[in-house]
Amino acid sequence: MPKTWIVARNELYRYFISPLAYVYLIAFLLLNGSFAVYFGDFFNRGQADLSSMFAFQPWIYLIFIPGISMRLWAEEFRQQTIVQIMTLPVPAAAYVWGKFLASWLFCGLALLLTFPFWLTVNWLGNPDNGVILGGYLGSFLLAGCMLAISQTMSALTKNQVIALVLSVIANLLFFLSGVEYVLSFFRAFASQTFIEMIASFSFLTHFQTLANGLLELRDLFFFGTVILLFNFTTILIVGFKTSGTSGWLKSTSRNYYIFAVLLLLCGFTGLNLIANSFLRDIQYDFTAEKIYTLSPSTKRILGSLPRPVVAKLYYTPLLGQRNPEIRLLVDKLYILLRKYTRLSGGKFNFAVYHPQPLDNIEDQALAAGLQPIPLIDLNQNGFLGLTLTDEAGSRQVIPLFPLERQNFLEQDLTSQIFELFQTKPTLGIISGLPVFDSAETENGSMVNQEWEIIKQIRQFYNIKEIKTAADFPDDLQLLMLIHPHRLKPEIIEAVTDYTLRGGNSLVLLDTTAEAPRIFSPLNNEYVSSDLGELSRLWHFNYFPEAVVADLGNSITVDATTDYKNNPNFTQDIIQFAPRGNNLNRSEPETARLKSILFASASVLKPDSSGAVDFVPLIKAGNNSALMPADVVRRGMNPSDILRWFKPDNQEKVIAAKIISRDLQRPFTVIAVADTDFIYDSFWTRSSSILDRRYTVPLLDNGNFILNALESLSGTENLTDLRGKTSADRPFADIEKMRRDNQLQFKLKESEIFEKINQTKAKLSEIWNKKSFEGRDLFSADELAVIANYRRQLDSLRLDLAANRKELNTNIEHIANLVKLVNIYLLPGILLLGLAVYLLLRRPRTSGGKFRINAPLLKLGIAGLFLLGAGLFAAGLDNRTPVSAYENKLIFPRLDKEINQLTEIELHTADGTLTFVRSNNLWTLREKPDFPVYQERIRRFLNAMLEARYYEKRTADPEYLAGFGLTPPEAPGSRSIRIILRRDNRQILTDFEVGDFNIDIGRGTRGAYLKFPGQFQVWLARADFIDLSVDWRDWTYSTLWNLRFGRIADTDKIHAAEPLTLLVRDLLTTPLLKAYRDAENMESFQSLDILTEDRNQLRLLFYRRNGKYYVRYLFDNSIAGKHLQFFAGYAKSLLYEIPALNMEKIEHDLAAAESGTK
Secondary structure, three states: OHHHHHHHHHHHHHHHOOHHHHHHHHHHHHHHHHHHHHHOOHHHHOEOOOHHHHOOHHHHHHHHHHHHHOHHHHHHHHOOHHHHHHHOOOOHHHHHHHHHHHHHHHHHHHHHOOHHHHHHHHHHOOOOHHHHHHHHHHHHHHHHHHHHHHHHHHHOOOOHHHHHHHHHHHHHHHHHOOOHHHHHHHHOOOOHHHHHHHHHOOHHHHHHHHHOOEEEHHHHHHHHHHHHHHHHHHHHHHHHHOOOOOOOOOOOOHHHHHHHHHHHHHHHHHHHHHHHHHOOOOEEEOOOOOOOOOOHHHHHHHHOOOOOEEEEEEEOHHHHHHOHHHHHHHHHHHHHHHHHHHHOOOOEEEEEEOOOOOOHHHHHHHHOOOOOEEEHHHOEEEOEEEEEEEOOOOEEEEOOOOHHHHHHHHHHHHHHHHHHHOOOOEEEEEEOOOOOOEEEEOOEEEEOOOOHHHHHHHOOOEEEEOOOHHHOOOOEEEEEEEOOOOOOHHHHHHHHHHHHOOOOEEEEOOOOOOHHHHHOOOOOOOOOOOOOOHHHHHOEEEOOOEEEEEOOOEEEEEOOOOOOOOOOEEEEEEEEOOEHHHEOOOOOOOOOOOEOOEEOOOOEEEOOOOOEEEEEEEEOOOOEEEEEOHHHHOOOOHHHHHHOOOOOOOOOEEEEEEEEOOOOOOOEEEEEOOOHHHOHHHHEEEEEEOOEEEEEEOOOHHHHHHHHHHHHOOOOOOOOOOOOOOOOOEOHHHHHHHHHHHHHHHHHHHHHHHHHHHHHHHHHHHHHHHHHOOOOOOOHHHHHHHHHHHHHHHHHHHHHHHHHHOOOHHHHHHHHHHHHHHHHHHHHHHHHHHHHHHHHOOOOOOOOOOOOOHHHHHHHHHHHHHHHHHHHHHHHHHOOOOOOOOOOEOOOOHHHHHHHEEEEEEEEOOEEEEEEEEOOEEEEOOOOOOOEOHHHHHHHHHHHHHOEEEEEOOOOHHHHHHHOOOOOOOOOOOOEEEEEEEOOOOEEEEEEEOOOOEEOOOOOEEEEEEOOOOOOOEEEEOOOOOOOOOHHHHEOOEOOOHHHOOEEEEOOOOOHHHHHHHHHHHHOOEOOOEEOOOOOOEEEEEEEEEEOOOOEEEEEEEEEOOEEEEEEEEOOOOOOHHHHHHHHHHOOOEEEEOHHHHHHHHHHHHHHHHOOO
16 A cells, blocks of 8 residues: 555656646636536526536546546556566556556546635525535546546557547446437347446436435445446556566466456446445435435334335336436436335335236226326327325325426325325315315306315315305314405304314415406406404404515516517516525424515514514515505506615514414414415416326425414424425525616616606607697707707617616626636636746756847748738628728718808708808808807707718619609709808818608617719718708797797786787797888887796887788897897898788787687
8 A cells, every 4th residue: 555655646746747737737627617607607597506517527527537547558558667667566556556546636636626616606605515515526536437447548558649539438438328329229139127237337327416415325336346447457457468467367368357357347237236226225415405315204204104005106118218307207216215115114115017008007007097198109108107005995196207396206205195194184264365166256256277275285184165154164173264355244253263262273365466356357456355353363463555575585577568679677576585584494384495485465563462472484585665555556567666665674574473372262373464475376387298287386385385284283294394405595695786786777767767758748748839839840949959859868868778788787797707716717827837837947058049030030020911911801801891881970071170161051952041151150141131040050060970871772873762862953852962161162061861850760860861973872870850941940030939938928918828829829920021121111019028037028010011010129138149149130120920920919919908719
């Protein structure tokens, strides 16, 4: 043994003085981290375990281990150092075991360097460290087996590459021996026993058992015998190649060694068959929940069987051949039955039957009520079920073991054994919900399936449905009330009498029960539970006006109302699943349960009498609040509810045990402030095979009900068996951050949506105004306001998008940190250390200084040229024809030249508008007496500055009309030619606009453009809503303009309704032409106006030759830039107005004066 350690130490030293060892370590750590994080989805899975790492490690070993072991013996034989080794006083066995141990320790170091993953899951969550330890143990043992095999392959050849290939192939055979497509090869000529033996040699099967947290003695035995087998084989190979120098089984005969290896293989096979038969029951359970250890309930029931029980397992092997998961399930079931046999003291036995088509065993299976599984291609049935019988002829049947229930094998089997001998107590149920097969409600009879919870209760209790006081059975032992409301006085009296006699009850209450609305053809109102006087009898209060909102335990739901917009996945804080410390671990009802889903639950509190002990069983989390029940009754969207959420840090008891302190009248009541949680879809998933329906519990809702009933009945027969599954171990801090982020996002989103809705309301107001005034078109003012509101909406939508993008930024930072630490940190440190080591040990030579000579310079130039050419080619490859123009500015130089702009020309088939800039003010050359909207010109120019190419359209002249781009001078053309000029009349830009105001998504506007001399049409992202060829849209050209302010009062009309009609007529009266004198004009009417911002002005109306005119007289203290600007033009002018409009104004004034319309 000392010589073995000397060899191992020397070999380990040789590893670490070789750079290749560090390369292998770095490669292993990079691959291990990358596969776990990216392929195993380590962080996004959100589970505090290392299953995503261990799942890929065996396959990484398949390359890593042959790589580090290929030189062990191949190098010795190639360099002839084996001759020197054999002359030393060290036996060949010591060399074999020493080299193996050195390699195994090196692998152990590589495995140990994955410790950042273990630290990470403990940082982010609460992992089951026992399971992780089992995974590391399995990984280390697997590495040892693969090393032993690889060392043997290295001893067979002098070539390291051949040794590498042989090692990969040999290890791969052990990997695949349990895979069905390999086993199918043997099925053609081998027996089932031989095939099962081959399957038991799979590395993956044994490794996965350890990675799941279960250590079976046969796994240790298997790994140990593999290591012994191949190391002894290596000793024989080395001995043969060195002419019998081995200290064990010396010979120079090839056949001698072949025969010895065959004997070793036979011994290995026999030992493992013995281990598979006798050592599987000896195991250690690493899991915190001891899910692989039989529960005390099972041990107690098996230890107290009153009569012998025989279990008959009917299994068709063809099912396992077609689905390996079924084979594993049967394997688990077989082990479980063997454990039951050992614990029963001889009172439990089992037999396994393999039904064949039309034989007696198949007849027995069908007669016993087992579920046939059709094998359609073979026209026969398969079976996977079990019967239990005792000497008295009692029978229980498990028709089928669905794969979905493979984690509940012990619960199903023990429950059936318990039912075999149990005398069922009588349970009375008073239900306001349709839980039975045919339930009558106040709306009439409804046909529905019995709820799954009732089916499970029926397995252990004799259920009596109670509708009237006469239905109370004399032998009533338990009472269950489900959503009681409008209880008749005689029912309340009967329940009171039952309670005062010491009867225990389970009470389920609800403020907004969903089931009546689901099953009723009518749109029922929500009806809250009402206990009446029973609440005073049981000394607790229930609050139907409030529901619990729990962000910390909430579930994620799809609250999207319109998928055309962004999807809306949010936290539903009204639906929540308490877990961990929210479940009372000191009480048997909830001690082993993992999670229970509630919806719109209320709260329970004891009254002030002090007559009972109030024991909370289930509470909401700390990050919770009470909200009005109306949020559920009104059907509010979960997103809206989340926006109103504010935690109150108050205790909220959802389920409690109430124990009477009165020894003369003892009773116990378990009350729950919810009923939705027992509805099937809240806690089960079902599937059907032929005419049978099988359910799989997803949560512990049903287990809680059964535990509560057992506790109330004074027994705990199966309580510690229920809930026996692996705990959900999320990254708790990450989940909390995700929920908090969602809350903050919804609050910010609510603020943005409120602004969006306000903006939309303002837009709606403009539409309503146009409709009220009976106009077909928007005014210039209104178009300007609409454009401004649309820009506001775009800005708000961008804010919303930015808010969504930043939703989980903090979590993404942690994810990046996890990737950095677990993938790159240790490889980076090793790489740095290796670089330093190589630099320090670099031998100093007497060579000259480094100089760049002509050949090296040419090589450098050529290399840099090729690199540049490659980067340029890559850029060209990525530059698609679309990317050449998409989102590029249409007028890129306009921002630099805009100060030189002096004229804007709009040419259409109906004429030309020319805007001229003078003294920084724009005027309309064709209408110089009508002031121009300066801000409208600025908005139009700004739209040009921001215009970008969106899509390339046709270049065929034939299709121009479809885009509104026929020549502007053509009659009926919709095209507008726009020319911008400098002060020397030189053209800055020239283009044509066809159809515009096109919606290109989420309110963004587009327009079709074309440039002179080209036929190419472009769809541009440009908001040209202000673009118009009507001079009135660009000028102050109506009798009253909203820019002047809203009219608050006049000297002739004061009432709101007639004033509104007058304002409408003033707004729609156009100014036709301007005049500078009032010669021969008769003044016949005036109107004094007061605006909301206290500006005063007078309108003087004139007439001459059947035409009407108006003059504006302004007060000297006018406020407001628009009114001041207009006054500068209008104070010396008269404007002609249409006679029809004047008649409307006169009618408005006359009607107001006479008090009639």
